[in-house]
Amino acid sequence: MSIKVYLAGPEVFLANAREILNAKAELARKAGFLPISPGDLEIPPAPTKKGMGLSISAIDEQMMLEADAIIANLTPFRGVAADVGTAYELGFMCGQGKHAFAYTNVAHDHHQRVLTYYEGAVVADSQGHRRGPDGLSVEDFEMIDNLMLHGGVERRNGTVVVHDAAEDAIYTDLTGFERVLAIAAAKLL
Amino acid sequence: MSIKVYLAGPEVFLANAREILNAKAELARKAGFLPISPGDLEIPPAPTKKGMGLSISAIDEQMMLEADAIIANLTPFRGVAADVGTAYELGFMCGQGKHAFAYTNVAHDHHQRVLTYYEGAVVADSQGHRRGPDGLSVEDFEMIDNLMLHGGVERRNGTVVVHDAAEDAIYTDLTGFERVLAIAAAKLL
Numbered sequence: 001m002s003i004k005v006y007l008a009g010p011e012v013f014l015a016n017a018r019e020i021l022n023a024k025a026e027l028a029r030k031a032g033f034l035p036i037s038p039g040d041l042e043i044p045p046a047p048t049k050k051g052m053g054l055s056i057s058a059i060d061e062q063m064m065l066e067a068d069a070i071i072a073n074l075t076p077f078r079g080v081a082a083d084v085g086t087a088y089e090l091g092f093m094c095g096q097g098k099h100a101f102a103y104t105n106v107a108h109d110h111h112q113r114v115l116t117y118y119e120g121a122v123v124a125d126s127q128g129h130r131r132g133p134d135g136l137s138v139e140d141f142e143m144i145d146n147l148m149l150h151g152g153v154e155r156r157n158g159t160v161v162v163h164d165a166a167e168d169a170i171y172t173d174l175t176g177f178e179r180v181l182a183i184a185a186a187k188l189l
Numbered sequence: 190m191s192i193k194v195y196l197a198g199p200e201v202f203l204a205n206a207r208e209i210l211n212a213k214a215e216l217a218r219k220a221g222f223l224p225i226s227p228g229d230l231e232i233p234p235a236p237t238k239k240g241m242g243l244s245i246s247a248i249d250e251q252m253m254l255e256a257d258a259i260i261a262n263l264t265p266f267r268g269v270a271a272d273v274g275t276a277y278e279l280g281f282m283c284g285q286g287k288h289a290f291a292y293t294n295v296a297h298d299h300h301q302r303v304l305t306y307y308e309g310a311v312v313a314d315s316q317g318h319r320r321g322p323d324g325l326s327v328e329d330f331e332m333i334d335n336l337m338l339h340g341g342v343e344r345r346n347g348t349v350v351v352h353d354a355a356e357d358a359i360y361t362d363l364t365g366f367e368r369v370l371a372i373a374a375a376k377l378l
Contacts, residue, residue: 013325015314053330057340064284078306078325079268085335087273091280092341095253117267125204136202136267141242146274151246152281 003188006064007037008090009073010083011171020172027174028071031181032189036063064092069099069188071180072153074145074160075170076106080117082145090149100158101184103176104144107164111140159183192377195253196226197279198262199272200360209361216363217260220370221378225252253281258288258377260369261342263334263349264359265295269306271334279338289347290373292365293333296353300329348372 005028011020021037028035038060046052064070070093077083082104094100108116115122118132125131130138143150144160153160161183163176194217200209210226217224227249235241253259259282266272271293283289297305304311307321314320319327332339333349342349350372352365 010325013328015318015320015324015326017326048331049329050331053328053332053336054340054344057336057344060337061283061341061344078270078303081267081270081273083335084270084273084276085337087276088280088283088335088337088341091277091282092284093280094250094277095281095284114267129204131204135204136199137204137206139202139242140238142237142239143242146272146277147242147246148249148274148277151243152250152277155243155246155250 002032002034003069004067005033005035005069005071005184006067006089006093007035007073008070008086010075010077010086011073012038013077014171016172020174023174024177027178027181031185033069033181033185036067038063060089061092064089065096067093067098069093069101069184071177071184072100072102072149073177074102074104074149075165076104076113080113081110082149087146087149090152094152094156099184099188100153100156101160101180102144102149102153102158103161103163103180105163105165105170105173105176107162110143110145110150111138114138157187159187191221191223192258193256194222194224194258194260194373195256195278195282196224196262197259197275199264199266199275200262201227202266203360205361209363212363213366216367216370220374222258222370222374225256227252249278250281253278254285256282256287258282258290258373260366260373261289261291261338262366263291263293263338265293265302265334269302270299271338276335276338279341283341283345288373288377289342289345290349290369291333291338291342291347292350292352292369294352294354294359294362294365296351299332299334299339300327303327346376348376
């Protein structure tokens with residue numbers, strides 16, 4: 001029986017999204033999986049922008065209901081953290097009790113990126129909690145992103161692969177994806 | 190039978206997190222719900238930072254498994270989008286088929302915030318898709334954030350409340366939370 005894996009990540013926003021999604025699907029098939037990605041299915045036309053968004057949401061959730069596992073690309077997107085759509089999808093699969101794996105193409109972990117975001121202006125408060133100038137706590141759990149994401153993967157026997165991609169290839173470099181595919185195949189197939 | 194609602198949001202990162210979480214829990218109780226929030230339970234000590242993160246992930250997921258509904262605070266966090274931990278939690282509850290509601294304290298929608306992020310430098314490509322200088326597509330689904338989040342709530346009969354809070358109160362103003370609580374109570378109780 002083949003295992004269906006949902007390929008989540010911000011590559012859907014690229015100009016060459018279809019090319020990258022096809023390349024990921026091909027690698028997943030070579031690893032022995034049945035891949036499924038956002039954009040694989042026709043979106044029924046809707047009369048409004050919001051109706052269109054709701055249609056895409058419905059189709060992507062349907063794909064996830066049918067999938068056995070997720071590989072989430074948690075590479076930071078427009079800022080310090082992963083794409084929130086991908087974070088939702090990772091949570092959706094974990095909430096269903098499915099298998100979860102992840103990778104990132106940025107080697108600096110969550111803590112290092114938050115320090116960069118605050119340009120180093122992080123100080124300890126009277127209780128010893130480190131905070132940015134906006135008062136928000138700066139966490140360091142030695143994880144690649146928020147503990148719910150990284151923890152959600154590792155706590156269900158998944159693996160988070162970290163690859164240090166070139167800055168102009170963080171959404172297109174598939175090295176980390178290939179590594180996590182091999183790990184997922186060894187665990188699930 | 191009382192309905193248990195999980196209160197998700199970036200207020201856990203505030204210096205006065207406990208105070209805000211208590212205020213939200215009190216409002217939820219007054220609305221007729223049984224509230225539960227991250228931080229309500231003791232985290233068992235762990236020998237490493239990562240072990241601590243994994244413990245918190247386990248406890249928060251356990252609370253969500255026991256909850257019937259989520260109210261997610263999707264106010265933007267450290268940038269253009271919602272907190273990825275909250276996005277994961279919203280997905281986790283939707284993946285379980287639970288009730289989902291959300292609010293944001295920032296009135297500018299996702300599209301407006303992305304335009305601000307790119308300082309207006311958004312142009313249409315040869316296929317008519319609008320993109321930022323980094324090549325990433327600029328979507329406009331008339332939603333407060335990524336379509337998976339907003340769509341996930343609205344498609345399961347939830348409501349997304351938008352409140353225009355003062356800039357220095359976006360994580361502490363509870364007006365939008367009270368409005369969404371009243372809507373959730375009318376629908377679920």
